[in-house]
Amino acid sequence: MNEQILAQVLCDQLLDETRRRLFEEGIPRIQKCLSQLSEAEIWQRPNDQLVSIGNLVLHLCGNVRQWVIHGIGGAPDVRDRDREFATSGPLPTEDLLTLLARLQEDLKPVLAEITPETLTNAYRIQGFDENGLSILVHVVEHFSYHVGQITWYTKHLKNMDMGYYAGHDLNI
Numbered sequence: 509m510n511e512q513i514l515a516q517v518l519c520d521q522l523l524d525e526t527r528r529r530l531f532e533e534g535i536p537r538i539q540k541c542l543s544q545l546s547e548a549e550i551w552q553r554p555n556d557q558l559v560s561i562g563n564l565v566l567h568l569c570g571n572v573r574q575w576v577i578h579g580i581g582g583a584p585d586v587r588d589r590d591r592e593f594a595t596s597g598p599l600p601t602e603d604l605l606t607l608l609a610r611l612q613e614d615l616k617p618v619l620a621e622i623t624p625e626t627l628t629n630a631y632r633i634q635g636f637d638e639n640g641l642s643i644l645v646h647v648v649e650h651f652s653y654h655v656g657q658i659t660w661y662t663k664h665l666k667n668m669d670m671g672y673y674a675g676h677d678l679n680i
Contacts (some may be wrong), residue, residue: 515624537587541662566592578631581618
């Protein structure tokens with residue numbers, strides 16, 4: 509296999525994995541958590557050092573937009589990071605679900621345009637010098653990190669198993 513073909517195969521695999529982690533795991537898990545919670549629970553801050561689930565949803569939408577849609581895709585950077593954490597809500601749950609759906613729809617065409625060259629291009633985001641590959645890795649791990657926090661807090665509030673792996677034997 510020549511170098512160009514291998515680069516394309518690896519790029520395609522990275523993009524497939526990025527889509528899977530965000531669109532098939534992360535966003536649906538957040539949607540499931542939001543569906544279990546009242547607006548008051550979504551916007552509850554456990555203490556002065558922790559933000560609400562609503563803040564985390566705003567933060568994830570802002571982060572992905574800034575790093576991928578702006579950083580790689582070239583859209584204007586309109587992020588107000590401080591506001592993501594300062595917002596005390598309550599915003600209606602439907603508004604948060606709409607933001608997640610819009611994020612996914614806006615992200616799809618940017619991911620579709622990524623090439624092996626895009627992955628090696630240099631970008632400056634939040635004062636960091638990154639390449640396209642590091643941006644995608646950052647976004648997936650950052651998204652997963654906060655999905656874990658949202659899940660933990662939902663399980664804490666509702667004393668429930670989220671059933672993410674229902675029907676799967678994880679012991680094989």
